[in-house]
Each structure stands twice: as C-alpha cells, then as structure tokens.
Amino acid sequence: MPRVFSGIQPSGELHIGNYLGAVRNWIDLQDKHECLISIVDYHSITQDFDPSELTTKTMDMAISLLAAGIDPEKCTLFVQSHVPEHTELSWILTTVTPLGELERMTQFKDKSRRQESIPAGLLNYPILQAADILLYRADLVPVGEDQVQHLELVREIARKWNARYKADFFPEPKAMVGTAKRIVGLDGETKMSKSLGNTIGIVDEPERIWEQLKPAKTDPARVTRNDPGDPEKCNLYTLHHYFSNEATVNNVADQCRNAGWGCLDCKKVLAQGISSHLEPVRERGAELRADPGRVAEILRDGAKAAGRLARETMSEVREHMGVMRAARSQGSHT
Ligand code: TRP
DSSP states (O other), X not given: OOEEEEEEOOOSSOBHHHIIIIIHHHHXXXXXXXXXXXEOHHHHTTSOOOHXXXXXXXXXXXXXXXXXXXXXXXXEEEXXXXXXXXXXXXXXXXXXXXXXXXHHOHXXXXXXXXOSSOOHHHHHHHHHHHHHHHTTTOSEEEEOXXXXXXXXXXXXXXXXXXXXXXXXXXOOOEEEEOSSOOOBOTTSSXXXXXXXXXXXXXXXXXXXXXXXXXXXXXXXXXXXXXXXXXXXXXXXHHHHHHHSOHHHHHHHHHHHHTTXXXXXXXXXXXXXXXXXXXXXXXXXXXXXXXXXXXXXXHHHHHXXXXXXXXXXXXXXXXXXXXXXXXXXXXXXXX
16 A cells, blocks of 8 residues: 655645645545644744643644544644654764755755845755655655755655665655645635635635625736626636536636626635535534543554654664664563
8 A cells, every 4th residue: 555645734724725735635545544643843943833732732733634534544634743753863864965956956045035145054954844745655745836846856855865775765755736726815826824814724614705706806807796707717616617617617707707696606605615514614623622632532542653653764764874873671562
C-alpha cells in the first residue's frame, strides 16, 4: 500500500481554500492508502508568529482537520514537534542539500524579500519539509500547486543522500496536485489566506459566511445592478461550482449574463450552498471543541504511531552513515 504524507501549518482554522486545494484530497486518499498528516508547527516558526497563540492554533487546526473528515481510525494525525526525529533528520539532510537550490526556491525568495534580516530557518524550510516526508519514506505527497518546487528539491535530497551513503533507502516521493483550481480570496486578488482575512472558514457559522461574502469582489464589469456580467470573470462563480448543484450553477451563469440577478442575489444563493455543504463539518467541529481531551488523545496516539516509524527510519539512517550507537542503559527496553 503506497504511503501518503502531507503537512499543513497551524494557521488556526481551515478555510475553504485549504479544503478545496488539499484537504479534500487527503480525505479521499485515506480510504485506500496509509496516510500520515502532520500539523507542522516547526515550519510555522520560520515566519513571524505569536507564541501566546501557537498552541491554540495547533489545536484549532487539529479540530478543523478532524471536522473536515480526517478519520483518526484510518489516518495518523499528529503534531510535527511531538516527533523530535523530524528535526534530527532535518539536520542530517542539511549536509547533502545544495545551498544554491535552497536560494533558488520561489517561496524563499518571496518570503525573504519581506524581511530585513533573513533567518536561516527560512532558507532551510524545505529541508525540514524533506525530513517530514523522508522520515516516513512516503511515496505520495498531496499538496497544492505552490509546493511542487519544494517537492522537486525533496526528491533531489533523497537522491543525494542515497548516493552519498550508497543506499537505495529513501524513495523519491511524488507530488500529487489536486484538480481544484487555485482558490482566489474573496478580495478577488490573491490566494485565499487567513492572514489576509479574505477567507471563509470551514467551521464558520452561516451569519459569518454571509458577512464575508456580502462585500466580496465579483466581475468588475457589474458596476450597477443592471450591468450584465461574465461569470467566468467572477471568482464567486468558481465557488458556485464547488458548493451549488449543476442546475443552480447554470442558472447563476444565465442570471449574471443578462443581469437578471444582482450580485447580492447570487451571493445569497452561494452563502446558502456553502452553509449547507459545511453543516456536518460545523457540527463535528462543535462536538470536538467541546471535548478537547479527545482531540489531545487523538494527537497523542498519532504521535505514538508516527514516532514508531520515525525511530525505525532513524536507526537505519544512522547505521548507513556509520554513526556510533549509544550503549543501552540497564533495564532499558528500547
Ligand atoms: N510547506 C507546506 C505548505 O506550506 C507544508 C508542509 C510542511 C508540507 N511539511 C510538509 C507539505 C510535508 C507536504 C509534505 O503548504
């Protein structure tokens, strides 16, 4: 059975962009694959973050993932920092990663442009990502389009380590990019992103969904109520494809083209569609929120299962590299 690994930063609650872009894929995969999903808190500290919020955001992400349909019976869900082997392997992989490749990464270039002093962690971010994946010798990595370049580097790191230690040990993981179009934020400008406030959360209440949708950007040609529009130029029309049925989607397009409906009418229908589509997610989210002990338990069991696999890999890695074994202390069973 192919092994799947993916990671997501603890940005708090999932939004529909994350959901359509990646998480929906994970949920489909968990039935037929061995799946590990990690909330990668050590990646999130490479950029500005608030220590007083990190734990809450990690917990909120776990709740969102479970509410969205990640099933702990089928899939190992855990927090990256709970399995310290991620950082350990990451160090080892720094020694086979070409600096030039790291500097070439688009995300590094984007993120470092915005900083006065660039932390080395931002540069080394893809190495930690490589460690996440290679630690479990995963075959498939379902991610958004923006991670394809990182995955190419992960494959190179695997090849380099294999070559250096004459071991055919790490498989070269394949990126698996979902079919969803890139989901643009409600401002109609950039990627949907929680920090930009242009999102709809998957556990948002219907009132909140409406608040977010009401001012959302539509086809700029529709200046007044009677101007006809082009649905293909409207970001919300894309969302209708995911959250409304086919008849509604067709009707929406007609009403837009001949100015039968105003944008607000169209948004009301979309708000309805999103609210009802996400109702079961909202309900599961509320149940989990009321039972944080249960969530902590799921994450603990996940870290246990992941830790077992991680320790196996690390012991083989050290052996291939000729790293001295520690003597076992008396009475130790490990
Ligand atoms: N860099 C990924 C992102 O921002 C998150 C991530 C970290 C990840 N480790 C990973 C994704 C391993 C896939 C596999 O989306």
